[in-house]
Amino acid sequence: MTASVHQLHPDRAPTLEPLIALTAADMNAVNQVILARMQSEVPLIPELAGHLIAGGGKRMRPMLTCASAALCDYPGTRHHKLAAAVEFIHTATLLHDDVVDMSGMRRGKRTANIIWGNPASVLVGDFLFSRSFELMVEDGSLKVLKILSHASAVIAEGEVAQLTAQRQIATGEDTYLHIIEAKTAALFAAACRIAPVVAEAGEDAELALEAFGRNLGIAFQLVDDAIDYTSDEGTSGKSLGDDFREGKMTLPIILAYARGGEADRRFWKEAVSGDRVADDDLAHAIALLRSTDxxxxxxxxxRLYARRALDALAPFPSGKAKAALSEAVAFAVARAY
Known part of the structure; x- marks a missing residue:
């Protein structure tokens, strides 16, 4: 790993603690909004939503909104509702994703669709999307509404693109990067950009923080896709090889398929099509992924995208907020080690 990412703190592993400490007071306010707005007279809604919202997630995206506000020296509170809206968008997409993927585990717990069923998960996801738009409208900024509503549309497009690429061995690297930029990085980018909007920090700050979030989001997803073949449920929150069994064309498989010999490529075609998904097949897949690097x-x-994220912070003055965001980048990449 390059010095700019890995050696921010050469004496210790990077953590999210500086980001958590920086945003602690803001996140208390954000969590109050989340708890208040997930309530409903229909008991199943807060029960199901609470299962996922209280499920041990880091709240990375709303923390980025709060940290970006701190970076812009924003003294107000508008970002609290907007950070909650960001978290509702994220939670809604997770509920829908688990239904599409037929996932059984998330963050080390049974998924909502396993406990309550697919229809309830989809409908509560819709409820949370609706709540997020209520919060955006209450803020009153058309620019913020445009940023977050556009991100929501892009996320949905990314999920559909991923679905159409599933079990398609011909999926290339460009298509894969387009998918993760849409389904993951778009919300990171929007979460960061809305803070300089409410802070009235100017377009340069908006574009810089949008670039920071986008590149961090891409790095984050790339690491997630690598971890699927290297980590256990306790570390990643999902079962080893979930992407493999679901036939997801992530970058590790795309690279291994391109670099493999005839027998290896035949194996990948069979695995991606769903014909080779036993534990022995997963072990063989991991061996091929390692042998092809x-x-x-x-x-x-x-790490390349992480460096780009750090570069995007260059215009901002040094301080606790910039240091916390920089270490969050290093942490995102270090999760794989």
């Missing part, structure tokens, strides 16, 4: 190169790509 597909995982290592995926992580190297993540």
């Amino acid at each position: 597909a995982i290592g190169d995926t992580l190297e790509r993540a």
